[in-house]
Amino acid sequence: MDLKGRKRSEWTRLLKSFSFAWDGIKTALREERNFQIHLIVAVVVLFAAFWFELTRYEWIIILFLITGMLSLELMNTAVERVVDLVTKEYKPLAKYAKDTAAAAVLLYAVLSIIVGFIIFLPKLIN
Numbered sequence: 001m002d003l004k005g006r007k008r009s010e011w012t013r014l015l016k017s018f019s020f021a022w023d024g025i026k027t028a029l030r031e032e033r034n035f036q037i038h039l040i041v042a043v044v045v046l047f048a049a050f051w052f053e054l055t056r057y058e059w060i061i062i063l064f065l066i067t068g069m070l071s072l073e074l075m076n077t078a079v080e081r082v083v084d085l086v087t088k089e090y091k092p093l094a095k096y097a098k099d100t101a102a103a104a105v106l107l108y109a110v111l112s113i114i115v116g117f118i119i120f121l122p123k124l125i126n
């Protein structure tokens, strides 16, 4: 294949990987209750952020928290599905994997709530 053809196929592969990632988001939106809940909370937080006219740095923090939370939830779903694929039986390692992935989501959710309070509480009180 010439250089032009190879470059085109690299672009095609890149576009395909975006399309697979988009499929993952659509599936999670359709199938995953926790992801749907996180998304609703994210929309509420974004409305609040507009309402309280956050500073540029507060916006950056909020966007990192929202994106991080949604990404972690997707990774947690991926772990759950892979474990389900590997075994339908009760296996301590399966529990270990699922609970650890869930713990990562929980930790980030606690961080997000604390930071959310730090940013929004003074504005609510004012």
Ligand SMILES: Nc1ncnc2c1ncn2[C@@H]1O[C@H](COP(=O)(O)OP(=O)(O)OP(=O)(O)O)[C@@H](O)[C@H]1O
Residues within 6 Å of the ligand: 080, 087, 088, 089, 090, 091, 092, 094, 095, 096, 098, 099, 102
């Ligand atoms: N194959 C398995 N072996 C051992 N423990 C498991 C297994 N599958 C799930 N568990 C454990 O059972 C509990 C519930 O897991 P389950 O996957 O049913 O619910 P979940 O984590 O809320 O995920 P989902 O989004 O699929 O409902 C968790 O503590 C998990 O670690």
